[in-house]
Amino acid sequence: MRRNRWGLYASFFLAVFSLSLFSGFLFAEQPGSSGRLTLDQAIALALQSHPSISAARGASRVQEARLGTVKSDLYPHFDITSSYRRGTANFAPTSQTGSSLNRIATSDSSNEAFNNYSAALTLQQRIFDFGKTGASVEEAREGLKASRWDEEATMENVVVNVKVAYFGLLGARHLVRVNEETVRQFEQHLQQAEGFFNIGTRPKFDVTKAEVDLTNARLNLIQAKNAAEVARITLANAIGLPDQPIGELEELLDFKKVEITEEEAREEALRRRPELLSLAASYRAGEASVLAARRSYFPVLSGTADYTYRGQEFPLVWNWDVGLNLTFPLFSGYALKSQVAEARANLTTIEANQESLRQNILLEVRQSYLNLLEAAERVGLSELVVRQAEENLSLANGRFQAGVATSVERTDAQVSLTNAKTSHIQALYDYKVDEARLEKAMGRP
Numbered sequence: 001m002r003r004n005r006w007g008l009y010a011s012f013f014l015a016v017f018s019l020s021l022f023s024g025f026l027f028a029e030q031p032g033s034s035g036r037l038t039l040d041q042a043i044a045l046a047l048q049s050h051p052s053i054s055a056a057r058g059a060s061r062v063q064e065a066r067l068g069t070v071k072s073d074l075y076p077h078f079d080i081t082s083s084y085r086r087g088t089a090n091f092a093p094t095s096q097t098g099s100s101l102n103r104i105a106t107s108d109s110s111n112e113a114f115n116n117y118s119a120a121l122t123l124q125q126r127i128f129d130f131g132k133t134g135a136s137v138e139e140a141r142e143g144l145k146a147s148r149w150d151e152e153a154t155m156e157n158v159v160v161n162v163k164v165a166y167f168g169l170l171g172a173r174h175l176v177r178v179n180e181e182t183v184r185q186f187e188q189h190l191q192q193a194e195g196f197f198n199i200g201t202r203p204k205f206d207v208t209k210a211e212v213d214l215t216n217a218r219l220n221l222i223q224a225k226n227a228a229e230v231a232r233i234t235l236a237n238a239i240g241l242p243d244q245p246i247g248e249l250e251e252l253l254d255f256k257k258v259e260i261t262e263e264e265a266r267e268e269a270l271r272r273r274p275e276l277l278s279l280a281a282s283y284r285a286g287e288a289s290v291l292a293a294r295r296s297y298f299p300v301l302s303g304t305a306d307y308t309y310r311g312q313e314f315p316l317v318w319n320w321d322v323g324l325n326l327t328f329p330l331f332s333g334y335a336l337k338s339q340v341a342e343a344r345a346n347l348t349t350i351e352a353n354q355e356s357l358r359q360n361i362l363l364e365v366r367q368s369y370l371n372l373l374e375a376a377e378r379v380g381l382s383e384l385v386v387r388q389a390e391e392n393l394s395l396a397n398g399r400f401q402a403g404v405a406t407s408v409e410r411t412d413a414q415v416s417l418t419n420a421k422t423s424h425i426q427a428l429y430d431y432k433v434d435e436a437r438l439e440k441a442m443g444r445p
């Protein structure tokens with residue numbers, strides 16, 4: 001009995017433990033709902049949830065369906081038809097002329113109606129059309145490739161927007177911390193000024209000056225917090241989930257110089273940009289469209305076969321037939337000529353768009369590369385300025401404590417340090433953003 005009781009207890013606790021594990025897995029929070037949201041998690045969420053990517057994928061599926069529709073002409077078509085009709089069966093009079101007899105048979109006309117039943121199985125197969133269907137299939141296949149490259153381009157745009165928004169929120173939160181530190185420093189300044197004023201070593205001006213500085217610092221902190229909240233909303237929208245909670249972020253505002261030349265970036269962009277690859281596929285589709293339009297002038301040879309049951313009463317009588325159809329277009333109101341002209345005009349447009357896109361991509365690469373170089377220089381200089389501003393503030397505090405410096409001098413030193421840290425954070429943010437934009441301009445996935 002005791003062993004059974006302990007076995008029952010063990011089974012109960014095992015069931016509770018298993019249920020807790022299952023519930024924890026079932027109700028696990030999504031990345032970023034609380035805790036830390038890494039950049040990779042933000043990108044993964046965007047690739048899964050952003051509506052523009054869903055729209056691009058839908059466009060690709062449309063092209064897949066269109067390719068299937070065009071390819072259907074290569075396969076046989078089976079149809080089953082059945083019909084029922086009821087009506088009269090009157091026929092026209094006939095005349096017979098003989099050498100000695102001229103008779104006219106009267107027509108058999110009445111209101112008597114008859115039932116007519118029919119059922120047929122029909123097979124149709126296009127045999128030869130001088131490559132028109134093949135050209136149409138090739139056009140649809142290249143159109144599918146173009147839509148998939150468009151989908152890739154949409155994904156890259158979403159990714160770079162997520163990166164920019166992620167770095168923007170990271171930088172905004174850094175600025176909040178800088179302004180919070182500035183507020184704490186000015187609070188200390190105010191306490192020191194009040195202490196010195198109470199013992200009579202400093203004038204009232206130092207107290208009021210410290211109060212003004214503290215108020216301005218608090219105003220700047222409010223603005224920084226508001227900017228951080230706007231940046232958080234921007235990141236959530238870039239992900240495609242406006243209501244997505246954003247927790248702590250991955251610390252990525254570090255400086256690591258990108259080692260690549262401008263010529264290498266240009267060559268990689270012309271080789272990998274999905275927009276260029278999409279237009280190249282569209283150009284090939286345009287060439288196939290011109291070929292298909294031109295081959296519409298040639299005849300089409302098709303085969304047909306029918307197996308039918310027909311009659312006015314059951315059992316029905318069966319018949320079959322097999323044949324060939326040759327359709328030769330003679331005149332279609334200049335429709336074929338207009339279709340060829342339209343296909344050629346579309347091809348010319350695509351070719352012009354290719355050159356325009358190529359020039360824009362090269363311009364985008366150059367601008368991103370130059371911005372990256374400029375941001376790298378600003379990062380190095382801003383680091384130096386921060387160190388100099390920290391040293392200057394330390395000296396100003398020492399001079400103020402010794403009574404040889406004014407409160408204005410110390411305030412200026414504190415403001416200079418805040419501005420230096422802000423510029424350094426901005427330079428780091430610009431560098432990371434320009435790096436992301438250069439990678440996007442180069443077509444790197």
